[in-house]
Amino acid sequence: xxxxxxxxxxxxxRDDLVGRADVLxxxxxxxxxxxxxEDRHDFRIVYTFLRPGHPPCELWLRVPRDDAWVPTLAGxxxxxxxFEREVRDLYGIRPExxxxxxxxxxxxxxxxxxxxxxRDADPEPxxxxxxxxxxxxxxxxxxxxxxxxxxxxAGLIEPGHFRFSVVGETIVRMKARLxxxxxxxxxxxxxxxxxDGIALAERISGDTAVGHALAYAMAVEQALGMQVxxxxxxxxxxxxxxxxxxxxVSDIGAIVNDVGFGIIHAHTQGLREQLLxxxxxxxxxxxxxxxxxxxxxHFVGDPDLDLIAEVSRxxxxxxxxxxxxxxxxxxxxxxxxxxxxxxxxxxxxxxVARASTLxxxxxxxxxxxxxxxxxxxxTQANGDVLARFLVRAEEVATSAxxxxxxxDAATRTSRLADMPVDAAVPSAVAISGGGDSAPDRFGLGxxxxxxxxxxxxxxxxxxxxxxxxxxxxxxxxxxxxVPVALADTIVPDFPLANKSFNQSYxxxxx
Amino acid sequence: MSAxxxxxxxxxxxxxxxxxxxxxRVGLMRQVRARLEGRAGAGVLQPWRDLAKLARKEPLRAxxxxxxxxxxxxxxxxxxxxVALLPLLQTATLVAxxxxxxxxxxxxxxxxxxxxxxxxxxxxxxxxxxxxxxxxVAALVEPTILVAVYALSIPVGTxxLSAxxxxxxxxxxxxxxxxxxxxxxALFIVVIAETGRLPVDNPSTHLELTMIHEAMILESSGRDLxxxxxxxxxxxxxxxxxxAxxxxxxxVVQHLHVLAVLIAMVALVLKVAVLGAAIASGEVFLAKLRLxxxxxxxxxxxxxAFLAVTxxxxxx
Numbered sequence: 001x002x003x004x005x006x007x008x009x010x011x012x013x014r015d016d017l018v019g020r021a022d023v024l025x026x027x028x029x030x031x032x033x034x035x036x037x038e039d040r041h042d043f044r045i046v047y048t049f050l051r052p053g054h055p056p057c058e059l060w061l062r063v064p065r066d067d068a069w070v071p072t073l074a075g076x077x078x079x080x081x082x083f084e085r086e087v088r089d090l091y092g093i094r095p096e097x098x099x100x101x102x103x104x105x106x107x108x109x110x111x112x113x114x115x116x117x118x119r120d121a122d123p124e125p126x127x128x129x130x131x132x133x134x135x136x137x138x139x140x141x142x143x144x145x146x147x148x149x150x151x152x153x154a155g156l157i158e159p160g161h162f163r164f165s166v167v168g169e170t171i172v173r174m175k176a177r178l179x180x181x182x183x184x185x186x187x188x189x190x191x192x193x194x195x196d197g198i199a200l201a202e203r204i205s206g207d208t209a210v211g212h213a214l215a216y217a218m219a220v221e222q223a224l225g226m227q228v229x230x231x232x233x234x235x236x237x238x239x240x241x242x243x244x245x246x247x248x249v250s251d252i253g254a255i256v257n258d259v260g261f262g263i264i265h266a267h268t269q270g271l272r273e274q275l276l277x278x279x280x281x282x283x284x285x286x287x288x289x290x291x292x293x294x295x296x297x298h299f300v301g302d303p304d305l306d307l308i309a310e311v312s313r314x315x316x317x318x319x320x321x322x323x324x325x326x327x328x329x330x331x332x333x334x335x336x337x338x339x340x341x342x343x344x345x346x347x348x349x350x351x352v353a354r355a356s357t358l359x360x361x362x363x364x365x366x367x368x369x370x371x372x373x374x375x376x377x378x379t380q381a382n383g384d385v386l387a388r389f390l391v392r393a394e395e396v397a398t399s400a401x402x403x404x405x406x407x408d409a410a411t412r413t414s415r416l417a418d419m420p421v422d423a424a425v426p427s428a429v430a431i432s433g434g435g436d437s438a439p440d441r442f443g444l445g446x447x448x449x450x451x452x453x454x455x456x457x458x459x460x461x462x463x464x465x466x467x468x469x470x471x472x473x474x475x476x477x478x479x480x481x482v483p484v485a486l487a488d489t490i491v492p493d494f495p496l497a498n499k500s501f502n503q504s505y506x507x508x509x510x
Numbered sequence: 511m512s513a514x515x516x517x518x519x520x521x522x523x524x525x526x527x528x529x530x531x532x533x534x535r536v537g538l539m540r541q542v543r544a545r546l547e548g549r550a551g552a553g554v555l556q557p558w559r560d561l562a563k564l565a566r567k568e569p570l571r572a573x574x575x576x577x578x579x580x581x582x583x584x585x586x587x588x589x590x591x592x593v594a595l596l597p598l599l600q601t602a603t604l605v606a607x608x609x610x611x612x613x614x615x616x617x618x619x620x621x622x623x624x625x626x627x628x629x630x631x632x633x634x635x636x637x638x639x640x641x642x643x644x645x646x647v648a649a650l651v652e653p654t655i656l657v658a659v660y661a662l663s664i665p666v667g668t669x670x671l672s673a674x675x676x677x678x679x680x681x682x683x684x685x686x687x688x689x690x691x692x693x694x695x696a697l698f699i700v701v702i703a704e705t706g707r708l709p710v711d712n713p714s715t716h717l718e719l720t721m722i723h724e725a726m727i728l729e730s731s732g733r734d735l736x737x738x739x740x741x742x743x744x745x746x747x748x749x750x751x752x753x754a755x756x757x758x759x760x761x762v763v764q765h766l767h768v769l770a771v772l773i774a775m776v777a778l779v780l781k782v783a784v785l786g787a788a789i790a791s792g793e794v795f796l797a798k799l800r801l802x803x804x805x806x807x808x809x810x811x812x813x814x815a816f817l818a819v820t821x822x823x824x825x826x
Contacts, residue, residue: 145635145638146635147635147636147639147719148635149718149719153716153718154716154717154718154724154728155716155717169801169802256797258715258717258720259797259798260708260709260712260715260796260797260798261796261797261798262543262547262714262794263546263547263548263794263795266547266548266549267547267548270548325795325797327709327796327797327798327799328797330797330800330803331797331798331799331800490800490801490802491639491719492719492720492800492801493720493800494719495717495719495720496720
């Protein structure tokens with residue numbers, strides 16, 4: 001199963017990059033990741049494409065350090081254009097011909113010419129005051145006013161600044177300025193042993209501990225050519241669904257709470273607490289940290305299938321109760337619509353895409369474990385808040401079923417299945433093309449985390465430590481969908497719309 | 511003891527009672543809602559503890575805030591005046607300060623303007639946004655209050671609130687008359703809207719962009735916030751007490767006696783507690799309306815009030 005997931009690599013030049021990428025995109029490949037690498041003599045930019053049922057396809061482009069630019073993909077791929085801006089901010093590689101080459105990850109107070117991902121970047125540069133104001137587009141006209149919100153909010157939530165241009169109560173334009181959480185996660189991975197990377201991966205976005213740890217572990221395993229037993233894979237799948245469960249249950253309540261229907265929220269919080277305690281019972285940690293290991297997964301207690309079935313049943317009941325309330329249904333229906341074409345062009349993932357009819361689900365597209373044959377991704381047609389709510393509701397039930405179907409396999413073998421990483425495992429991946437400084441070993445991990453398809457790409461140094469880890473959280477591609485969906489929405493509905501997306505700020509900004 | 515002094519004394523008792531119990535009433539409503547939702551709740555005294563905490567805190571005011579601490583005090587003053595004017599414990603009135611319907615609505619409007627100014631004064635987008643929404647709601651609420659109480663005043667022949675309550679005590683049948691019921695329902699809806707309860711505003715939200723009342727006071731802190739909160743609670747308390755007294759006037763003192771005053775106090779506390787608990791219970795089943803639906807609701811209540819007026823002319 002691992003073998004057919006190994007990426008095929010193609011070296012490209014600046015001249016044929018756009019053409020090749022276009023051919024892949026036309027054939028419905030998805031640009032999942034763009035990662036820059038600082039090799040000994042030049043930069044290597046890796047473009048990873050995914051397509052259901054196919055092994056990943058990678059385009060490798062080498063550019064010299066003293067003439068660091070790449071032809072932009074912004075014209076053919078929206079997410080490609082954003083990846084390039086990120087690469088520019090962190091490595092200083094210019095996207096040539098980019099239509100909107102503004103800074104993205106970079107903050108105004110970073111010193112000029114400071115590219116934190118470079119090897120010789122000062123870990124503690126002298127930061128100036130944030131003098132450059134952020135170039136928000138001002139909407140002119142009679143009665144247009146601006147509402148700046150955040151980054152510090154009235155409730156305890158992650159930092160994000162939203163600039164609304166509003167006429168009356170209708171949003172004309174909304175610009176989200178995120179990127180207040182740059183912690184240098186990808187840099188922190190470098191030089192760590194694969195084993196140590198797990199703890200860091202679990203902390204990229206607190207609510208996606210399993211998703212990140214699993215994608216990371218799968219990438220490392222592919223790089224090392226490690227095989228994972230069926231039982232271990234079933235255990236991982238169970239952990240992944242447990243994570244989906246507690247997050248979806250919590251979101252279902254939170255969405256309804258945002259229209260002031262607090263009783264559902266109170267009850268989902270109760271259910272979530274049961275799930276978190278169950279998580280602690282299964283892995284020893286309420287947010288499922290420590291469950292995933294390199295080469296396996298690890299339970300300290302068996303999952304309680306009765307409890308999960310009960311939570312699933314109660315959630316369905318709460319969803320029915322919420323939707324039988326006329327006021328709730330009225331508020332959710334038709335609010336913040338993201339249509340299918342927008343969802344596809346923006347490259348959205350997870351429940352955001354599925355609520356707009358796109359059946360993207362890595363559990364089906366890039367499976368690492370056998371699925372029950374009845375598995376179909378939950379999709380909805382309308383792309384509104386109600387659709388995203390219903391997709392979650394359906395996925396709660398699906399997750400409970402999936403856990404039950406894997407539970408046997410997951411609890412069959414020994415509980416403590418620590419398979420230490422043997423750094424001396426010879427490279428299993430043959431590199432086509434070679435080059436002056438090709439990585440010894442690399443691997444890709446693709447996982448359907450609760451927010452959507454999550455990708456980690458890991459490269460290992462000859463001594464077995466991590467030389468580069470690239471993380472793409474689904475939030476990274478889903479965030480741009482929020483302002484798009486807000487067209488014609490009224491200001492008081494924004495919190496509800498935003499909650500229905502519920503993207504991670506930390507997973508977005510590494 | 512002259513009648514004026516006694517009346518003043520009673521007004522003072524009435525103010526003291528509402529001042530002491532307004533935060534408890536808020537605590538009771540929150541507690542009822544929490545219990546119905548399956549939560550433990552913070553206890554009925556939590557608002558008092560919050561006020562005590564806020565009173566100790568120095569307010570932070572942004573540079574450029576013009577009226578500083580004056581508006582919260584003005585708001586508090588307007589709420590106190592409202593409490594003093596309403597016939598909550600007794601139906602005797604001070605000749606100098608008539609509890610005329612139009613005076614009461616003006617005082618109510620004074621508080622509305624004070625809090626809207628407070629929102630504007632903070633100079634933030636939220637303050638302005640909240641103030642704009644608040645005035646939109648107020649523009650629909652104030653006429654409805656006026657018309658609804660006016661409908662009740664027609665059978666009595668005076669717009670004096672004490673006289674209305676007194677007349678309802680003398681002729682209990684008028685309480686359940688169609689005119690009265692229509693007017694009371696209209697009044698009840700606008701009181702909910704005016705004081706920022708569901709489904710018009712969500713008093714427990716932390717989401718800046720959906721707020722009405724909270725948006726205006728977002729920049730207030732410390733003692734300023736304490737005054738604003740206290741004044742708002744007092745205002746809701748007074749309005750609920752008025753609705754309660756119009757719907758069930760029994761217990762209000764007509765012939766002065768110490769025991770009667772005590773009974774009136776107990777009756778008032780009970781009526782407000784029951785009404786508050788009923789509102790809190792109702793809120794459990796309500797979601798917040800989309801902002802643009804709020805005018806529809808309020809227009810509906812205005813229609814009810816208008817029907818009440820029409821009906822009262824027909825039945826006189």
